[in-house]
Amino acid sequence: MYYVVTGAAGFIGSNLVRALNARGELDIIAVDDLGSDKFRNLVDCEIADLMDKDAFLRELKDGTFDGAIDAILHQGACSDTTVTDGGYVMENNYRYSLALHEYCCNEEVPLIYASSAAVYGALTGFRETSEFEAPLNLYGYSKLLFDRAVRRRWSANTAQVVGLRYFNVYGPRETHKGRMASVALHFFDQYRSSGKVRLFEGSGGYGNGEQRRDFVSVEDVVKVNLYFLDHPQRSGIFNVGTGAAQSFNDVAVAVANACRRADGHPPLDLRSLQEQGAIEYIAFPSDLRGKYQSYTQADLTALREGGYREPFLTVEEGVARYCAQLLAA
Numbered sequence: 338m339y340y341v342v343t344g345a346a347g348f349i350g351s352n353l354v355r356a357l358n359a360r361g362e363l364d365i366i367a368v369d370d371l372g373s374d375k376f377r378n379l380v381d382c383e384i385a386d387l388m389d390k391d392a393f394l395r396e397l398k399d400g401t402f403d404g405a406i407d408a409i410l411h412q413g414a415c416s417d418t419t420v421t422d423g424g425y426v427m428e429n430n431y432r433y434s435l436a437l438h439e440y441c442c443n444e445e446v447p448l449i450y451a452s453s454a455a456v457y458g459a460l461t462g463f464r465e466t467s468e469f470e471a472p473l474n475l476y477g478y479s480k481l482l483f484d485r486a487v488r489r490r491w492s493a494n495t496a497q498v499v500g501l502r503y504f505n506v507y508g509p510r511e512t513h514k515g516r517m518a519s520v521a522l523h524f525f526d527q528y529r530s531s532g533k534v535r536l537f538e539g540s541g542g543y544g545n546g547e548q549r550r551d552f553v554s555v556e557d558v559v560k561v562n563l564y565f566l567d568h569p570q571r572s573g574i575f576n577v578g579t580g581a582a583q584s585f586n587d588v589a590v591a592v593a594n595a596c597r598r599a600d601g602h603p604p605l606d607l608r609s610l611q612e613q614g615a616i617e618y619i620a621f622p623s624d625l626r627g628k629y630q631s632y633t634q635a636d637l638t639a640l641r642e643g644g645y646r647e648p649f650l651t652v653e654e655g656v657a658r659y660c661a662q663l664l665a666a
Contacts, residue, residue: 343368344413348511351378368393411450418476430479447497454504456481464636497569504578508555524592534589541631545618546586548631551578554655578635579649595660
């Protein structure tokens, strides 16, 4: 029997493969369309096979894996929030997901899939109900469209179906993402190369660097996935964040102080880092106006009611741990 991880060479997917390996699971079908340096995320992982999306879908249709799959952890998608090619995004994020959902229903296979907090757009309720869903970009809409399809088909489910609405995830194995990598990685790269971090000036009613997001460590994201994998009787759509919004300034301070600590220097507060020129602000990009979430904070009510009780790492804890890993690489 196999676990299938789609997007397996990507950020969250490769962390899931590694976590499954840590449990002794080696019979993993990794599904991804490799490009650039993504393959490096799987070098230290054990898998049974690597397939691209189209080959995998053909083999599902042909019945190759009938009766041989324990669960599908579906992380594969176009995650670029600035892409405007609607056909490409819908094919990769919506129709691909529909095909997997149909297969799982027919074969009674659990499906745990990645949704996104992008479905909420500029609204501030962040609860997993339709009145709080108003995406600002094509990526968010593609995720919402599949969530709605799942809701319409609850009665057809023959096994567990779980949608996880990830908030702002950061952590190891994301370097291939380039400009779509987390701000934690971008701030780290900036600080190590220039000794300073650059944040956006104020927007959306927030001061310089005070826009707030729910920044969640990929360590916690993996734990939530594994929790539902271990509890196949629990289905639903759930937010995955810390439940506590923190500012971009908080992330910048955590990065700067992690690097300072590694260099043998004491930590500094935000004002001191600003005064030393280690944190500076740049004009808010005009192309992001009207498409930018200035505030996100996961409502964890549904997740907690679903039985997940583990605490989440704060920015101070998680970013410091992440920077230590980057410095050790």
